[in-house]
Amino acid sequence: MTTSSNPLSWVTSANGHSDFPLQNLPLGIFSHSGLSKRGGVAIGEMIFDLRAALDVGFFNGAARDAAEAASRDQLNDFFALGAPARQALRNELLHLLDENSPQLSRLRPLADTVLHPMSECQMHVPARIGDYTDFYVGIHHALNVGKLFRPDNPLLPNYKYVPIGYHGRASTICISDTPVKRPNGQTLAPGATVPEFGPSKRLDYELEMGVWIGPGNAIGEAIAIGEAAEHIAGFCLLNDWSARDLQAWEYQPLGPFLSKSFATSISAWVVTAEALAPFRIAQPARPEGDPQPLAYLFDAADQQGGALDIELEVLLLTEQMKAQGIAPHRLALSNTQNMYWTVAQMVAHHTVNGCKLQPGDLFGTGTLSGPLAGQFGSLLEISEGGKQALTLPSGESRRFLEDGDEVIFRARCHRQGYASIGFGECRGTLLGA
Known part of the structure; x- marks a missing residue:
């Protein structure tokens, strides 16, 4: 049963996942067949494609600025924005990926566009490491x-x-x-x-x-x-x-x-x-x-x-x-x-x-x-x-x-x-x- 402290996701593989439930939402850099290297979010056995989500208009305001930075081929620009940007993006992702998301009617038909099976993706070093x-x-x-x-x-x-x-x-x-x-x-x-x-x-x-x-x-x-x-x-x-x-x-x-x-x-x-x-x-x-x-x-x-x-x-x-x-x-x-x-x-x-x-x-x-x-x-x-x-x-x-x-x-x-x-x-x- 969904509770306010431990909500479930409409991405069903996230529910009870040992690493990547809705409460985690870690970021990484991935590539997928036909797609350029880009930023994504782990949710269960799937990767939420930030660039694809931006293209179909799922982010606004501060969350959009943060998603834009995190969607590139490295996370340096996103890291540079600091905690307020991370929090804005996280809060928006929690709403989008919740099983009771108000955007659910829009998200479900676009699931194949914004979600990629993790098993089909290649992961990359998340940032350009200067030191x-x-x-x-x-x-x-x-x-x-x-x-x-x-x-x-x-x-x-x-x-x-x-x-x-x-x-x-x-x-x-x-x-x-x-x-x-x-x-x-x-x-x-x-x-x-x-x-x-x-x-x-x-x-x-x-x-x-x-x-x-x-x-x-x-x-x-x-x-x-x-x-x-x-x-x-x-x-x-x-x-x-x-x-x-x-x-x-x-x-x-x-x-x-x-x-x-x-x-x-x-x-x-x-x-x-x-x-x-x-x-x-x-x-x-x-x-x-x-x-x-x-x-x-x-x-x-x-x-x-x-x-x-x-x-x-x-x-x-x-x-x-x-x-x-x-x-x-x-x-x-x-x-x-x-x-x-x-x-x-x-x-x-x-x-x-x-x-x-x-x-x-x-x-x-x-x-x-x-x-x-x-x-x-x-x-x-x-x-x-x-x-x-x-x-x-x-x-x-x-x-x-x-x-x-x-x-x-x-x-x-x-x-x-x-x-x-x-x-x-x-x-x-x-x-x-």
Whole structure:
């Protein structure tokens, strides 16, 4: 039965959909046979074509301006408009796609024009990404990795004062289902004194959220922590593929380089900040004895509602499992509550020196592991640095990824009294070097 808080859609596949019910309405860039690349909205198993809807006159006023920007071959122009435009478009879409829409008599005859089966469409990177920054805000991942190399002092002194990050490579960010080629590079074998060149032998995934930046700031002007939420357009899943052996040799003194820049996979749909509003929660309290964030990183409202409750899942599907008809095997179940810093704190810190953020810039959160076994967001943690093999249902074992392995990320939001929403999948299959 339809209720005011959980309405149903006349697009029947949306009702009860695990990812894309009416309450979600994420945006993405798609192409379909005979149509140019354009913006659309996920609704159940269908994509609502914003350009087609505009052409037949379904938007007016501020919603029309927003739909016009979102209907292009990239979402940068839409992100630049900020929260009022997102809200106007969302409100209009909620009315249009509701099962009791006053426009229903017009919509039904045009359904084949404005709706396309998702299975028949190709998805594209949602925006032109000018810059990509990868953070390190998953404290349990930082602790787990730190213990492998510094058992007595796993966290460096700056971690609880500074949202650690590094600038990644935007040119190799790829959409879900894009194959990932195993990288070549220099590695230093245990006991060796000189490096060797060849394919990475310790290839890994990292479970992260991606953060899409909205309007941004002028160079030299910081975004205040209390205003940071205005510059967060939406979220996606992000796999920060990592060549651990390349990284171990290259990262000192300047950090990751070739070990990270060969590929970063993202999910196709941008789940807006508005869709995630019911799943906002207080930032988890810092452990006793941890320092209070410096003033430019602290905002009471952000602490009370700036965190998110999103369940994160990692699955692995090997070639042998596919051949045997075995379903993908869950490796981890974690949550965005494992972030030590909020996204607003990441934005405020990124710009406090005057660094310019632009519409369509992308952040990675860093690996979001939980504190317990079964919650680790990388094989580096699961295998304890390669010491312990993971046994799969097929009888195979893994310490790190092998050619043909497919890594699958999923994410869901649940809350009593609200429709659950999801992000779609972020998939990538590893190819040989």
